[in-house]
Amino acid sequence: MVRDIPNSPDMLPITSTRYVGKAVKRIEDPALVSGTVEFIDNYSVPGMAHCAMMRSPHPHARVLSVDTGAAEKMPGVYAVLTGEDVKKWCNPMATSPEGWGAYCLAVDKVRFVGEPVVAVAATSRYVAEDALELIDVEYELLPVLVDPHKALEADSPTLFEENKTNVIQDRSYTWGEIDQVFSEADHVFTEKFRWNRCGANPMETFGCVCDWDTVNDYVTCRGSYQTPGFMALGRAGSFNLPSNKIKVISHPHGGSFGGKGGPRGTEIAALLSRKAGGRPVKYIEDRVEYLLAGAGQSWDRYYKASIAVKADGSVSGFKVDLLDDQGAGSEGWGTISVAKPLAAFTGCYRIEAAQYNMKLVVSNRAPTFAYRGYGPPPHNLVLESLMDIAARELGVDAAEFRRRNYIQPEQFPYTIPSGNEYDSGDYEAVLDKVLGMADYQALRAEQEKLRAEGKLVGIGVASTVEPGVFDWNAYSTVGVAGVGVPEGVKVAIDIMGQITVTVGFSLEGQGQYTLAAQLVADYFCVEMESVRVAYAATDVAPPHFGPGGSRLGVAMSGAILGACQKIEDKFAQVVARLMQTEPGNVELMDGHMRVKGVPGAEMHIAQVAGTMLNRSDLLPPGMEPCPEATYVWTAPNRNQPDDQGRCRSYLTAANACHVALVEIDPGTGVTDILKYFIVDDCGTRLNPATVEGQIQGGVAQGVGAAFFEEYVYTEDCQPLVSLFSDYLLPTIHEVPIAAKGDVVTPSPVAPLGAKGCGEGAIHTTPATLMCAVNDALFPLGVQIRETPMSPNRVWTLIQQAQ
Amino acid sequence: MTTGQKISVTVNGVNYEREVEPRLSLGDFLRHDLQLGGTHLGCEHGVCGACSILIDGKSVRACLMLAIQADGLEITTIEGLRDPQGGHLHPIQQAFVEEHGLQCGFCTPGFIISTVELLAGNPSPSDEQIKDALGGNLCRCTGYETILRSVRLASARVQAGKAAAHNSA
Incomplete structure (x- = not known):
């Protein structure tokens, strides 16, 4: 039965909430600050072997021979795995459109520098790396596909030869009368943009410990898995094993942001275990491996985009041509991040028609993966930059231009041209609040004054919509085999009134265990300390997906509330029997089941649970004595995409507006962020402290993408980034501490009115900063359209202007 | 070998x-x-x-x-750092808990160690001094705001002589 889940905290069965909506401390933290949490590399078992991998030094080559003889004979080596083993025992990973995936180790050819070619399991990582030195691989070099534009040409070197093309997908979505809208427009503004690849880089790299029970053909994989159920299903497919013979155990992990990876490392470790007779094998990716070939590269994009604007300043059309360099195959769910912008294609604006022409191609760079935001950060940068261009040409202030085009509060639920439905919002209230916080008029006056002094000072204003709580229908149009995205939990009350919530995902940083405890504690009016959150591996957990797509806080809340309601229903039956009334006359309030209208006729939930477990004689006849319930939540009212990909995909639409003040040093091209303001609206804030943490963390990643982070390749596809001294993560010196405010427009359709809020800041920050930098550069007559806006790029532009 | x-x-x-x-x-x-x-x-x-x-x-x-x-x-x-007998967190650890100075927690031991060193030499650092001391530690989750606040709180505790950490609700 699908339940009506409360869409407001006021509807919880407690007189006034004690935890929900409060900035409570996280239950995760005492162990994390003590250094006692079992991250995967802290886990060991006796006899465990350690894996090291030999990786390709070439971007494109045929593997002619692999000589592992000396390595196999080396003392301490348990097993050596090659492409021949993999071909025999394994299928290509099913994380891409069919035909564009890869085996976990190179089979016959390598397609990028860093692709694993041979793997060794030995007594220690040190010994395993020694053994790699004894392996000889002979390659025949192949022509390299460097420029993704060339991938479209028939005579380009073919990476996946059986496909006879380098184009993974070439499709066009048209929504509304796009040609008419553009022909009737008073102004059309067109610009090109380049987003260079950047990516997740969680502080912990990927790691796993796998063992292959060779007697029962049963594989257990422990590791830093963001989406364990998904991982288990994929490995069953790779290994030709029944889905219930793969068990994935997710350990707490040091961040993920979509870019943790896992399939390759897991398969290699598991197959090494198989080859080593079932001995557990640990693989801990190191940072060099992560940067070269892990799941840390995303969004390598070339855009050409246009907006159509009427004389009154209303934007009527938006066209985007995207060439996306997926790298050497799309094993990293890379196609999905091209599709996600469909969920908020036209942002905050009443744009009536839109078009999206996307070409996804391969190249001999590393495959691209998911990264927090999953595609919209570059897309929003394009849209917001065009909004600025139009505003400037029409002589309208950037903030005012956006205001004129906002979807209005009374228009919700609002269906955008690309088909998604926004649940609620008040974009003008968000804008007004952030402009007030920034004292926008004074900021503009200050800018004028500083400009008069010859300083390069700019202000950026950007508004975005953050789609939250994804459903797979959004992605099914780009050819990735779908899985369901339900989220299930089990809630159990024991005889002492202590409550355990069982979930299918592990700690990753967003504070979801704390949120689970907050919700359950308020639902049953117990102390948070009485609630324990337990992790269950894939073989015993309820159906689950885990974090991703700004969904888990909302989805888990729905699951917990559903499970609590089911327990309440059971308890009502028990209490009705004891109090000689009908279950409909019994309700839960403040931790007691009470008979409506009969003061004093009540039982504490612990008593009810105890009665269920101890006194079957008192229960309604035939009742199952189980004070527990499992509930699996999924977003209501989803539908199938039509032929243009239109569907209700993401349940919630959060909104934010950022304002930044920057100054560029013309002598060095270095941009200094002087001030940063954010107002966001993610509906009900279930734990305001964790929401703010998500926002500030997203700002940091946005600053990185805007100014510092880039995977640089040479002109023959050799990576130049392999260390944190090459790939520049922002430090405490570079990240502005944003002044933050909120507007609360609860979602009418989501549990407790909360909207997904994990990605909004990275959606908005790069766009805001590019708008600010271009505002600063405007007096010089140059503009930047490429990320990261590194000092050398900005300095070069300034030189061109002079 | x-x-x-x-x-x-x-x-x-x-x-x-x-x-x-x-x-x-x-x-x-x-x-x-x-x-x-x-x-x-x-x-x-x-x-x-x-x-x-x-x-x-x-x-x-x-x-x-x-x-x-x-x-x-x-x-x-x-x-x-944690008191092995009573199990109390070190005041710096406690400050990180109270100010939400961590998310995934993987970088946190390093930040806390750097903070121990900082406050031992300079019990009441300015924000700039805190940033200088923590500039060699990377965090990918928090955006550093709550880390800065945690160090300020720890410093204030040290200053006020409230070093004893209590895991208050």
């Missing part, structure tokens, strides 16, 4: 005598030989700071030293 070499190190007040390969990193030695897994390895080339430990009171990257170089030295790791 290389031969072992005897070392004697004191970690969190406990003396350990072990035979180690000369090439074994101090980080791996602490984590795997001594089972002190709180010293996390984020990059193994000295940039991220997650593996910071204190040697004779100074912060050091465990990934950039060999275990044999620690022979005869006194080391403090994150595990050494």
Whole structure:
């Protein structure tokens, strides 16, 4: 039965909430600050072997021979795995459109520098790396596909030869009368943009410990898995094993942001275990491996985009041509991040028609993966930059231009041209609040004054919509085999009134265990300390997906509330029997089941649970004595995409507006962020402290993408980034501490009115900063359209202007 | 294969005598030989700071030293900060909990160790001094705001003599 889940905290069965909506401390933290949490590399078992991998030094080559003889004979080596083993025992990973995936180790050819070619399991990582030195691989070099534009040409070197093309997908979505809208427009503004690849880089790299029970053909994989159920299903497919013979155990992990990876490392470790007779094998990716070939590269994009604007300043059309360099195959769910912008294609604006022409191609760079935001950060940068261009040409202030085009509060639920439905919002209230916080008029006056002094000072204003709580229908149009995205939990009350919530995902940083405890504690009016959150591996957990797509806080809340309601229903039956009334006359309030209208006729939930477990004689006849319930939540009212990909995909639409003040040093091209303001609206804030943490963390990643982070390749596809001294993560010196405010427009359709809020800041920050930098550069007559806006790029532009 | 070499190190007040390969990193030695897994390895080339430990009171990257170089030295790791008897968190650890100074928590031991070193030498640092002290530690989750606040709170506690940490609700 699908339940009506409360869409407001006021509807919880407690007189006034004690935890929900409060900035409570996280239950995760005492162990994390003590250094006692079992991250995967802290886990060991006796006899465990350690894996090291030999990786390709070439971007494109045929593997002619692999000589592992000396390595196999080396003392301490348990097993050596090659492409021949993999071909025999394994299928290509099913994380891409069919035909564009890869085996976990190179089979016959390598397609990028860093692709694993041979793997060794030995007594220690040190010994395993020694053994790699004894392996000889002979390659025949192949022509390299460097420029993704060339991938479209028939005579380009073919990476996946059986496909006879380098184009993974070439499709066009048209929504509304796009040609008419553009022909009737008073102004059309067109610009090109380049987003260079950047990516997740969680502080912990990927790691796993796998063992292959060779007697029962049963594989257990422990590791830093963001989406364990998904991982288990994929490995069953790779290994030709029944889905219930793969068990994935997710350990707490040091961040993920979509870019943790896992399939390759897991398969290699598991197959090494198989080859080593079932001995557990640990693989801990190191940072060099992560940067070269892990799941840390995303969004390598070339855009050409246009907006159509009427004389009154209303934007009527938006066209985007995207060439996306997926790298050497799309094993990293890379196609999905091209599709996600469909969920908020036209942002905050009443744009009536839109078009999206996307070409996804391969190249001999590393495959691209998911990264927090999953595609919209570059897309929003394009849209917001065009909004600025139009505003400037029409002589309208950037903030005012956006205001004129906002979807209005009374228009919700609002269906955008690309088909998604926004649940609620008040974009003008968000804008007004952030402009007030920034004292926008004074900021503009200050800018004028500083400009008069010859300083390069700019202000950026950007508004975005953050789609939250994804459903797979959004992605099914780009050819990735779908899985369901339900989220299930089990809630159990024991005889002492202590409550355990069982979930299918592990700690990753967003504070979801704390949120689970907050919700359950308020639902049953117990102390948070009485609630324990337990992790269950894939073989015993309820159906689950885990974090991703700004969904888990909302989805888990729905699951917990559903499970609590089911327990309440059971308890009502028990209490009705004891109090000689009908279950409909019994309700839960403040931790007691009470008979409506009969003061004093009540039982504490612990008593009810105890009665269920101890006194079957008192229960309604035939009742199952189980004070527990499992509930699996999924977003209501989803539908199938039509032929243009239109569907209700993401349940919630959060909104934010950022304002930044920057100054560029013309002598060095270095941009200094002087001030940063954010107002966001993610509906009900279930734990305001964790929401703010998500926002500030997203700002940091946005600053990185805007100014510092880039995977640089040479002109023959050799990576130049392999260390944190090459790939520049922002430090405490570079990240502005944003002044933050909120507007609360609860979602009418989501549990407790909360909207997904994990990605909004990275959606908005790069766009805001590019708008600010271009505002600063405007007096010089140059503009930047490429990320990261590194000092050398900005300095070069300034030189061109002079 | 290389031969072992005897070392004697004191970690969190406990003396350990072990035979180690000369090439074994101090980080791996602490984590795997001594089972002190709180010293996390984020990059193994000295940039991220997650593996910071204190040697004779100074912060050091465990990934950039060999275990044999620690022979005869006194080391403090994150595990050494919590009061082993009462279980109370160190005031800096407590401040990180109260100010939400962490998300995934992987970099946190390094930040806390750097903060211990900072406050030992400068109990009331300015924001700029805090940033200078923590500029060699990378965090990918928090955006540093709550880390800065945690250090300010820890400093204030030290100043007010409220060093005793209570896990108040």
